[in-house]
Amino acid sequence: MTAMIDITDAGKTFTMHLQGGIELPVVRGVTFRVNPGECVVLSGPSGAGKSSILKMIFGNYRCDSGRIGIRHPGQVVDLATAEPRQVLNIRRSTIGYVSQFLRAVPRVASIDVVAEPLIVNGMSRTDAQARAGELLHRLNIPERLWQLPPATFSGGEQQRVNIARGFISDLPILLLDEPTASLDAVNRAVVVELVAEKKRQGVAMVAIVHDDEIRHLIADRIVDVTSFAAAA
Amino acid sequence: MNAPAYNFAYLDEQTKRMIRRAILKAIAIPGYQVPFASREMPMPYGWGTGGVQVTAAILGPADVLKVIDQGSDDTTNAISIRKFFAKTAGVATTTATDEATVIQTRHRIPETALRAHQVLVYQVPIPEPLRFLEPRETETRRMHALAEYGLMHVKLYEDIARFGHIATAYAYPVKVNARYVMDPSPTPKFDNPKMDNCPALQLFGAGREKRIYAIPPYTQVVSLDFEDHPFEPYRFNAPCALCGAENSYLDEIVTDDKGGRMFVCSDTDYCEGRQAAGHHGSLSAAPYKEKAQEAANG
Amino acid sequence: MADQNLLENDEPLLVARSLSKSFGRINACRDVSFSLYPGEVLAIVGESGSGKSTLLQMLSGQLAPSAGQVSYRMRDGVTRDLASLGEAERRFLFRTDWGFVHQDPAQGLRMAVSAGANVGERLMAVGWNHYGRIRDTASDWLTRVEIDTARIDDAPRTYSGGMRQRLQIARNLVTEPRLVFMDEPTGGLDVSVQARLLDLLRSLVAELNLAVVIVTHDLAVARLLSHRVMVMKGGRVIETGLTDQVLDDPREPYTQLLVSSILPP
Numbered sequence: 001m002t003a004m005i006d007i008t009d010a011g012k013t014f015t016m017h018l019q020g021g022i023e024l025p026v027v028r029g030v031t032f033r034v035n036p037g038e039c040v041v042l043s044g045p046s047g048a049g050k051s052s053i054l055k056m057i058f059g060n061y062r063c064d065s066g067r068i069g070i071r072h073p074g075q076v077v078d079l080a081t082a083e084p085r086q087v088l089n090i091r092r093s094t095i096g097y098v099s100q101f102l103r104a105v106p107r108v109a110s111i112d113v114v115a116e117p118l119i120v121n122g123m124s125r126t127d128a129q130a131r132a133g134e135l136l137h138r139l140n141i142p143e144r145l146w147q148l149p150p151a152t153f154s155g156g157e158q159q160r161v162n163i164a165r166g167f168i169s170d171l172p173i174l175l176l177d178e179p180t181a182s183l184d185a186v187n188r189a190v191v192v193e194l195v196a197e198k199k200r201q202g203v204a205m206v207a208i209v210h211d212d213e214i215r216h217l218i219a220d221r222i223v224d225v226t227s228f229a230a231a232a
Numbered sequence: 233m234n235a236p237a238y239n240f241a242y243l244d245e246q247t248k249r250m251i252r253r254a255i256l257k258a259i260a261i262p263g264y265q266v267p268f269a270s271r272e273m274p275m276p277y278g279w280g281t282g283g284v285q286v287t288a289a290i291l292g293p294a295d296v297l298k299v300i301d302q303g304s305d306d307t308t309n310a311i312s313i314r315k316f317f318a319k320t321a322g323v324a325t326t327t328a329t330d331e332a333t334v335i336q337t338r339h340r341i342p343e344t345a346l347r348a349h350q351v352l353v354y355q356v357p358i359p360e361p362l363r364f365l366e367p368r369e370t371e372t373r374r375m376h377a378l379a380e381y382g383l384m385h386v387k388l389y390e391d392i393a394r395f396g397h398i399a400t401a402y403a404y405p406v407k408v409n410a411r412y413v414m415d416p417s418p419t420p421k422f423d424n425p426k427m428d429n430c431p432a433l434q435l436f437g438a439g440r441e442k443r444i445y446a447i448p449p450y451t452q453v454v455s456l457d458f459e460d461h462p463f464e465p466y467r468f469n470a471p472c473a474l475c476g477a478e479n480s481y482l483d484e485i486v487t488d489d490k491g492g493r494m495f496v497c498s499d500t501d502y503c504e505g506r507q508a509a510g511h512h513g514s515l516s517a518a519p520y521k522e523k524a525q526e527a528a529n530g
Numbered sequence: 531m532a533d534q535n536l537l538e539n540d541e542p543l544l545v546a547r548s549l550s551k552s553f554g555r556i557n558a559c560r561d562v563s564f565s566l567y568p569g570e571v572l573a574i575v576g577e578s579g580s581g582k583s584t585l586l587q588m589l590s591g592q593l594a595p596s597a598g599q600v601s602y603r604m605r606d607g608v609t610r611d612l613a614s615l616g617e618a619e620r621r622f623l624f625r626t627d628w629g630f631v632h633q634d635p636a637q638g639l640r641m642a643v644s645a646g647a648n649v650g651e652r653l654m655a656v657g658w659n660h661y662g663r664i665r666d667t668a669s670d671w672l673t674r675v676e677i678d679t680a681r682i683d684d685a686p687r688t689y690s691g692g693m694r695q696r697l698q699i700a701r702n703l704v705t706e707p708r709l710v711f712m713d714e715p716t717g718g719l720d721v722s723v724q725a726r727l728l729d730l731l732r733s734l735v736a737e738l739n740l741a742v743v744i745v746t747h748d749l750a751v752a753r754l755l756s757h758r759v760m761v762m763k764g765g766r767v768i769e770t771g772l773t774d775q776v777l778d779d780p781r782e783p784y785t786q787l788l789v790s791s792i793l794p795p
Contacts, residue, residue, distance in 0.1 A: 017786050018786055018787060025660070059772065060775060060778055061775050084771055084775075085567060088757055107725060107726055162783070
């Protein structure tokens with residue numbers, strides 16, 4: 001089976017020019033693969049570089065070395081060296097990212113925030129909103145809130161809108177950064193269900209989860225990032 | 233009369249040559265505004281200094297001059313310009329459109345159809361049709377050069393948006409020879425169709441703005457409009473009270489302070505000609521109004 | 531359909547090659563090169579005097595470069611050097627396939643002319659000659675930029691700043707341009723008004739698949755609207771990349787300074 005994500009010897013260092021140019025090595029020698037239908041959970045203490053690895057796979061952080069192979073329709077693209085346009089393309093049709101915090105435009109209704117990834121990929125607004133509604137419903141966001149912008153919501157509600165937005169599209173790779181962090185037990189269970197569904201659809205996932213119970217429920221494999229920690 | 237104190241037609245020969253060159257260029261590029269070195273004239277701006285200079289430059293001793301102001305031969309402005317040329321050029325003057333070779337006009341085109349070899353000289357206050365929407369001269373010149381005339385329709389659009397129809401009643405913009413958009417000077421739009429394919433040469437002079445432009449004989453002149461709001465010449469829906477004319481341009485004259493009014497031809501020569509030929513309107517025997525009313529009552 | 535799109539998108543719309551501009555001994559802009567593709571939003575960020583406005587003027591054909599070249603793929607598919615276009619062609623391009631949104635709406639609008647005519651002008655300029663259709667289209671665009679159509683006959687001088695800016699956008703977009711230049715479009719607006727405008731711009735850009743070159747000193751605007759960022763300093767492009775890359779992982783000292791200067795939300 002061909003891996004969806006194939007990372008070889010990737011490394012990242014921050015150079016802090018405003019602090020006299022000190023170098024902050026984040027990770028090095030990152031090497032692992034993720035197959036379709038598999039959920040890999042990154043583990044390790046805070047500051048070990050879990051989030052940074054996730055951001056490198058999304059192309060948000062630029063790699064200094066190594067290779068991040070992503071299976072993008074018909075070919076494997078090295079995200080570490082891809083052109084910005086290609087990275088955007090990959091994000092549109094291959095990699096989804098559920099961040100810790102929702103970053104949305106202030107005035108957009110929640111239902112549209114959730115539906116947007118589908119509309120961008122060409123689905124009609126009504127169809128996209130129908131699917132968004134289903135997801136919001138499953139995540140227990142009451143319908144009366146759908147037309148409101150999420151900026152007015154509580155932290156937990158915002159996070160659920162964020163999850164709905166992340167899970168709505170049919171992308172073959174999904175990156176999850178603490179998806180259950182501020183959720184109650186009921187909604188955590190919904191997320192576990194959603195992850196299971198994605199696996200059945202053959203989606204490759206990389207997740208960061210602090211909750212041991214959730215990690216146990218969703219992880220097919222655990223990659224300990226301590227071994228990638230760059231010695232300072 | 234000590235005519236020799238003036239050069240023929242007041243202006244010196246150098247100036248006339250300069251103006252003639254501008255006129256020739258204007259005729260060569262129909263509708264294009266040619267800049268010229270406008271002179272100070274012995275009359276204030278706004279009283280026809282541009283038209284007078286054009287007339288002075290083209291007048292010959294054999295010409296017969298007619299001057300009208302809003303169609304009338306007998307207003308102050310018309311009389312003084314006529315006298316001015318009678319004195320400085322010694323040319324014959326007339327009030328009859330038919331007899332004139334050069335007609336200087338302010339705000340009207342005579343009702344009597346113009347003939348070949350006649351010249352109509354318009355007095356123009358503001359020659360630039362785009363001016364009220366685009367204040368920069370550099371920009372309006374460029375727009376003419378590139379035939380960018382969308383702005384002209386903006387003005388017509390505004391009219392319709394505000395009044396429900398194209399309310400511009402005078403100085404109604406035209407396109408000359410399918411190229412330049414031109415301001416026909418503040419003539420009523422009723423006169424616009426007369427400019428099209430006219431056998432006479434039409435010259436326009438703007439003294440303060442220092443521009444001359446022209447429509448050569450038999451040139452296409454089209455009034456701008458919209459498909460769904462076509463150009464319509466406007467006139468009061470009444471016959472002339474004096475000559476009964478049904479298709480001449482009318483002036484509204486207020487006759488008392490109780491809302492009384494009458495409509496009469498603005499072209500006095502035309503109206504008098506019709507009356508002389510026996511045409512009558514409802515008030516044609518004005519001095520004998522009482523009698524006419526008696527007759528009507530009896 | 532998708533393939534067609536891909537093909538179309540595969541060729542850049544606007545290409546800048548080694549653009550430089552000097553004013554006497556001052557090099558306002560040095561050796562700038564990039565390609566812009568259909569539907570792509572490029573933000574040029576930097577502080578006053580960094581050369582971003584000079585660059586925008588060269589890109590939009592309003593200023594001749596001292597060296598280098600800008601080429602544009604016209605609607606007929608032929609890529610032309612801007613310098614080779616005649617003035618008539620350039621101006622035609624400017625009011626059909628391009629838009630330019632000024633920071634000050636008064637520069638981009640006719641303040642004394644009604645909103646409807648402001649939007650309709652570009653249509654009339656390309657020969658639309660049916661009042662009813664022009665008005666319907668203008669009214670449609672006012673709705674799209676969230677201006678009450680009851681205000682269609684009011685002149686923009688009676689509008690608020692935010693409305694004026696939205697009207698300017700409608701006026702630019704009515705001919706369905708493929709490329710829009712924006713010079714600090716949200717500058718000078720209240721924060722709440724800015725947010726609404728950004729939101730509107732974002733959805734219009736996505737809906738119409740517009741390519742945009744936006745000059746801004748506001749990194750939040752760049753983050754919200756743009757796919758890619760070019761950071762300029764002293765007339766040079768010092769860093770370029772995907773917007774979130776540059777803003778979340780800035781490499782150059784100056785970019786790090788810019789990013790660290792943003793107040794936390």
